[in-house]
Structures are given as C-alpha cells and as structure tokens.
Amino acid sequence: MDFTFSPEHTALRRMIREFAENEVAPIAAEIDREHRVPYDVMRKLGEVGLLGVCFPQEYGGMGAGEMGYCILMEELGRICTSTATNVGAHIGIGAMAIYLDGDEEQKEKYLKPLASGEKFAAFGLTESNAGSDAANINTRAVREGDSWFLDGGKIYITNGGYADVITVLAVTDPSLGARGGITAFILESDWEGFSVAREEDKMGIRGTSTAELVFDGLRVPQENVLGKVGEGFVTFMKSLDMGRLTLGAACLGGAQAAVDWSVEWAKTRQQFGAEIAHKQSVQWMIADMATEVEALRSLVYRVAWMVDSGQSFTQLAAMCKMYGSEVASRAIDMALQIHGGLGLSRDFPIERAFRDARIAEIFEGTNEIQRIVIASNIFRQHGVRIRP
Amino acid sequence: MRIFVIIGRVLDPAGIVVNRRRGRIFVNQKDYILQPADRCALEAALRIKDAVGAEVVALPRGLQPDDDVMRQAVAAGADRAVHLTGEAFAEADEAAVTDVLAAAVERLDGADLILTGSTTLDAGQGQLGPRMAAAMGWPQVLDAWRVMATDGQVEAVLQGGSGYVTVAADLPAVVTLLPGALKLRYPDGARLINVYRGEGDVAEAVATWDVEELVDAVEPLLERRGKDFPPERERGMRVDGSPEEMAQAAAGALLERLGKVGGHDVIS
Numbered sequence: 001m002d003f004t005f006s007p008e009h010t011a012l013r014r015m016i017r018e019f020a021e022n023e024v025a026p027i028a029a030e031i032d033r034e035h036r037v038p039y040d041v042m043r044k045l046g047e048v049g050l051l052g053v054c055f056p057q058e059y060g061g062m063g064a065g066e067m068g069y070c071i072l073m074e075e076l077g078r079i080c081t082s083t084a085t086n087v088g089a090h091i092g093i094g095a096m097a098i099y100l101d102g103d104e105e106q107k108e109k110y111l112k113p114l115a116s117g118e119k120f121a122a123f124g125l126t127e128s129n130a131g132s133d134a135a136n137i138n139t140r141a142v143r144e145g146d147s148w149f150l151d152g153g154k155i156y157i158t159n160g161g162y163a164d165v166i167t168v169l170a171v172t173d174p175s176l177g178a179r180g181g182i183t184a185f186i187l188e189s190d191w192e193g194f195s196v197a198r199e200e201d202k203m204g205i206r207g208t209s210t211a212e213l214v215f216d217g218l219r220v221p222q223e224n225v226l227g228k229v230g231e232g233f234v235t236f237m238k239s240l241d242m243g244r245l246t247l248g249a250a251c252l253g254g255a256q257a258a259v260d261w262s263v264e265w266a267k268t269r270q271q272f273g274a275e276i277a278h279k280q281s282v283q284w285m286i287a288d289m290a291t292e293v294e295a296l297r298s299l300v301y302r303v304a305w306m307v308d309s310g311q312s313f314t315q316l317a318a319m320c321k322m323y324g325s326e327v328a329s330r331a332i333d334m335a336l337q338i339h340g341g342l343g344l345s346r347d348f349p350i351e352r353a354f355r356d357a358r359i360a361e362i363f364e365g366t367n368e369i370q371r372i373v374i375a376s377n378i379f380r381q382h383g384v385r386i387r388p
Numbered sequence: 389m390r391i392f393v394i395i396g397r398v399l400d401p402a403g404i405v406v407n408r409r410r411g412r413i414f415v416n417q418k419d420y421i422l423q424p425a426d427r428c429a430l431e432a433a434l435r436i437k438d439a440v441g442a443e444v445v446a447l448p449r450g451l452q453p454d455d456d457v458m459r460q461a462v463a464a465g466a467d468r469a470v471h472l473t474g475e476a477f478a479e480a481d482e483a484a485v486t487d488v489l490a491a492a493v494e495r496l497d498g499a500d501l502i503l504t505g506s507t508t509l510d511a512g513q514g515q516l517g518p519r520m521a522a523a524m525g526w527p528q529v530l531d532a533w534r535v536m537a538t539d540g541q542v543e544a545v546l547q548g549g550s551g552y553v554t555v556a557a558d559l560p561a562v563v564t565l566l567p568g569a570l571k572l573r574y575p576d577g578a579r580l581i582n583v584y585r586g587e588g589d590v591a592e593a594v595a596t597w598d599v600e601e602l603v604d605a606v607e608p609l610l611e612r613r614g615k616d617f618p619p620e621r622e623r624g625m626r627v628d629g630s631p632e633e634m635a636q637a638a639a640g641a642l643l644e645r646l647g648k649v650g651g652h653d654v655i656s
Contacts, residue, residue: 006584007456007459007584008581008584008585011459011460011580012581015463015574015575015580018574019574048576050577053577057578061578062577062578062581063581063582064577064581
C-alpha cells in the first residue's frame with residue numbers, strides 16, 4: 001500500500017491551493033452576503049483547465065482523473081462551499097453525464113466547451129414530486145420524427161439559473177418505469193421552450209444558483225438524446241456516484257478548515273489565565289474532529305483511487321457523501337462551539353460554513369437515501385435484494 | 389531571443405514556527421515553495437516571451453533535492469529546463485554555483501538575457517545575479533520591479549529615491565527581480581499534468597545533467613570550518629512592586645550592568 005500522492009497530484013494541489021487562496025478566498029464572504037454566483041472565478045477556473053480536471057485531454061480536459069478532481073473539491077471546499085458547489089454541479093454531475101454516456105459528437109460539441117469553462121453545465125433530475133424518489137418524475141418527452149418535445153420542469157437545480165447546457169431526465173415510456181421508460185437529454189438554455197421560473201433564496205450556499213426550470217414544448221433534436229432511449233436513469237445514477245464521491249471531498253475540505261480555525265483560535269484565546277488549547281474539553285473536541293477528518297480523507301482518496309483504477313465504487317461513493325457531510329457538519333458545529341459567541345459573528349467564516357454545511361446532508365441524494373444505497377449493496381452481496 | 393531563468397526552492401515559511409523563548413525553530417510541515425523572487429524572474433521571462441517571442445530555459449540555483457522546481461518552471465510556460473545533479477554540487481557556494489551555471493549556459497548555446505531573483509528567502513545573500521554578470525562579462529541590472537527586452541536592449545524599472553526609474557542595458561545582460569514584483573501565472577492544467585508525467589509535447593522538456601559533465605571541478609571559495617553560535621544573551625529581569633519601587637529596581641539593575649560594562653564602579 002502506498003498512501004502518498006503522485007508528484008503530478010502534489011503539484012496540482014499546490015496550484016489549486018494557490019488559486020483558491022488568491023482568487024476564491026477574497027470573495028467567499030462577499031458572494032454569500034450578496035447572494036451572487038462568482039462567474040469570474042468560474043471562468044478563471046476554466047481558463048487554467050480546472051473545470052476539465054478529470055476529463056481526458058482529448059476532450060479538452062486536464063487528465064488528472066478522479067484523484068485530481070477530489071483534490072480540486074477538497075481545496076475549494078476548504079475555502080468556499082459555494083464555489084465548490086458550483087464546480088461540483090458543473091463537472092461532477094452536469095458534464096459528467098455527457099462524459100460517461102455521450103457519443104463522440106456530443107463530447108466534441110458539449111464536453112469540450114464545458115471542460116474549458118466556455119460554457120457551464122447543470123444536472124436536471126429533481127422535480128416537485130421526485131426528490132428522494134428520483135424515478136417518480138413527471139417531465140414528459142414525446143417523439144415526433146427526429147425530434148423530442150419536452151413538457152414539465154425541474155426544481156432545486158444547482159447552476160440552473162446560468163447553465164448553458166443542462167442534462168435532464170424525462171419519461172419517454174410511462175409503461176416501463178425507471179428501467180426502460182426514462183431517457184436522458186442534453187438541452188441548451190437558449191432554446192425556445194426553456195425558461196428559468198425562479199431562483200431559490202437559501203439559508204446556505206448563497207453563492208450558487210438554485211433554480212426552477214420549466215420546459216414548455218421544448219424541442220430537442222434526436223442527436224441530443226444522451227445514451228440510449230430508456231436508459232437515462234442509469235446514466236444519471238452513474239453520474240451521481242461520481243458526484244457523491246467528490247461532494248465527500250468538498251466536505252473533507254470544509255471539515256479540515258473547521259479543524260484549522262479551531263486550532264488557531266485555541267492557541268490564542270485565553271480563559272482562566274491560559275490559552276484554551278490547554279483545556280481538556282477543547283482538546284477532546286479537536287481530537288474528535290481531526291480523527292474524523294483523517295478517516296474521511298482516507299475514505300475519499302481510496303475511492304478516488306478505485307475510480308481511477310476502474311473498480312466498482314457505488315457503495316463507497318455513498319459512504320463518502322453520507323459520512324463526509326456528517327463529519328463536516330459535526331466539525332463545523334464543534335468549531336463554532338470552540339469559538340463561542342464569536343462563531344456566530346459574520347466577521348468570521350464559521351457562521352457561513354455552518355449554514356453552508358447543512359445542504360450536503362440533503363442534495364445529491366439525502367443521507368437517508370445514501371444509507372439505503374449502502375445497506376442494499378451490502379445485502380446484495382449476501383444474496384438479499386432490498387425492496388424500496 | 390533566448391532567456392535563461394535561474395530558480396530554486398525554499399522551505400515554506402508557513403510550516404515553520406520560531407519559538408524565541410526556547411531559542412528553537414520547529415519545521416512542522418516540510419513543504420517547499422519556489423523562492424519568491426525567483427517566481428518573479430520566471431514570470432518576467434514568460435512575459436517577455438508573450439510580448440516578443442523567446443525561448444525560456446530554466447536552470448536551478450544550486451543543488452535541488454529533485455527536479456520539481458524545473459518541472460514547475462516548464463508547467464508555468466518555460467520551454468525547457470535542465471536539472472543539475474552531482475555530489476560535488478552539494479558543497480558548492482555561490483561562486484562555484486555561478487561557475488557551473490555559466491558552463492551550463494555555454495553548453496546550451498548561450499543566452500541573450502539571464503533573469504533570477506534578487507535574493508533568497510533562506511540565505512538571502514543576493515550574490516547569484518552579480519556573480520553571473522561577472523562570470524559572463526555582461527552588464528547587470530539589480531532589484532528590478534519590471535523588465536522588458538526588445539531590439540538588443542533590456543529595460544528595467546527600479547526603485548530610485550522617492551519614485552521609480554527606468555534603466556536600459558545592451559543585451560546580453562543579467563537582471564534580478566525583487567520578490568513581490570510580479571505575480572506568477574497559474575500553470576495550464578494539462579501542461580502541468582503532462583510535465584510531471586513526462587507525456588505530450590513537454591515529455592522531453594526537463595533534462596538532467598551531472599555537473600561533472602560541465603566543469604572539471606566544483607571549487608567553492610568558502611571553506612567551512614564548523615558551526616559556532618553567538619553567546620547566549622543575558623536574560624532580562626522582572627521587577628514587581630509600586631511604580632517607584634519598580635523604577636528604583638530597574639535603575640539599580642541598569643547601573644549594575646553599566647558598572648560591569650565599564651569594568652569599574654560607575655556609582656560615585
């Protein structure tokens with residue numbers, strides 16, 4: 001076993017950390033306060049190739065694999081959850097669906113400009129009646145000749161308000177259900193029949209766009225069917241596996257930041273005549289946080305290695321997302337406790353991190369769904385198929 | 389135009405803690421960064437390349453533990469780099485390093501311009517630039533904020549008096565850049581991955597040479613005769629009591645110390 005990062009991944013982390021500290025950190029509080037997507041940062045990420053970090057170089061990517069992508073998400077998550085979320089929705093699920101199941105023409109037309117940041121992506125799955133029950137979607141696609149016409153809509157779509165390219169699921173055969181009756185499509189946001197109905201005003205990740213999308217007789221050409229007709233649900237579940245791993249990596253960054261803030265504060269804050277680092281209650285909190293962070297780090301990068309070496313990872317990706325989001329929430333909560341009243345002040349990043357952390361337990365499949373995924377995989381290995 | 393840029397690395401100060409009370413330095417994290425002034429020299433070279441076209445070649449400022457700095461230079465945009473190794477190089481002082489670098493420049497068919505940092509974060513001697521100029525017999529411009537080369541001349545902006553002055557020198561020349569003068573660009577992601585993997589059009593961009601192939605002998609001017617530390621400073625004293633008592637104690641201690649310094653009793 002070798003737990004060291006390769007020289008290229010070490011160099012990549014150095015580059016990303018410098019980028020995050022120079023370009024993202026100065027605007028992290030501002031975009032949260034102003035509820036603003038950091039488009040400039042997103043474009044700069046594209047210019048240096050980071051929006052294509054995991055895609056092969058033949059598609060305009062960097063070719064750094066899932067390991068490189070996890071490093072990107074960890075470093076962004078350490079500085080700004082909103083920026084990590086924008087990037088995660090763009091690469092990890094939006095563009096990823098095209099990479100995983102798109103044909104060569106689709107990759108040429110869509111993946112290349114997404115990898116360079118010339119265009120932005122979103123992933124349209126959730127509907128008002130289909131959240132955790134993702135197969136219960138109502139958006140309908142009907143074929144007429146070499147076109148499909150979509151009617152319906154999506155809610156809570158990250159990047160939805162500004163994405164140029166959106167991958168969506170629609171029912172193409174109601175008689176067949178999720179396996180056979182649902183198809184994935186690639187949409188462009190400037191097509192007639194596509195509109196953004198509203199933007200959510202959220203508690204956390206306020207530097208992101210979370211939008212409701214409406215499809216009203218939206219014509220999609222046949223060549224924009226993503227994968228095979230009837231197999232869209234599988235495409236989307238595969239994309240979510242990738243997204244869940246890297247969401248875990250972003251949570252790792254957030255949790256590590258909580259440890260770092262707590263240690264710095266404990267070194268300087270004096271109570272009862274000594275720095276609070278000397279208080280056992282604070283030591284125990286920091287020890288617990290740091291231990292969970294290290295366990296999460298091992299999990300995230302082991303799964304990244306599994307992806308890059310072509311192994312199956314669905315169950316472990318669900319663990320990354322579930323455990324990562326809960327470790328981040330606990331660590332940030334403890335960091336706030338260590339900082340006392342100051343933790344609630346907007347002069348410090350902890351209150352923002354506290355608000356931002358909560359969504360990670362919900363999006364890309366709630367943690368309850370992750371537990372179902374994990375348990376059903378375990379039981380399947382023991383010959384039992386769990387019924388939904 | 390051919391520009392040589394001489395760069396090195398240093399322990400990241402962010403990972404170092406100085407405990408003055410215990411008189412010790414703790415290296416908590418052994419991360420290395422490019423020497424800040426050398427980063428500026430590299431960026432200056434790349435800007436000249438962008439503006440007028442140039443081949444940028446990176447060389448190390450002395451022995452480096454590995455070729456990482458050379459790969460960083462190519463990732464940022466240098467066309468090629470030569471990593472220099474050899475046991476003899478480990479004992480090299482600035483004079484010997486200069487000899488080796490001058491030989492490397494000659495082996496690589498010469499340069500029009502040599503750029504490097506004006507100082508280093510660790511040794512801080514600032515000798516390399518002037519020594520390179522002397523070794524090559526070229527003019528030197530030290531401590532520049534900006535540099536641009538065109539038509540056989542190099543122009544540099546320096547701090548002079550209360551403002552800035554622009555100076556010019558004929559090429560070939562040596563220019564040193566101040567730390568913080570320029571912000572080094574981010575490398576292109578795919579290029580960075582390729583240079584570390586040794587793939588694509590930068591697969592052959594980093595070469596490794598043994599210094600023994602360049603010079604007959606590495607001959608430092610300095611001789612190391614061991615390590616010695618200055619005598620421990622006498623500790624101060626803490627005085628308590630009323631302001632008058634504290635002032636009296638402090639004055640008494642000062643007088644006692646003055647008496648020791650003079651070697652006789654100064655209190656009459």
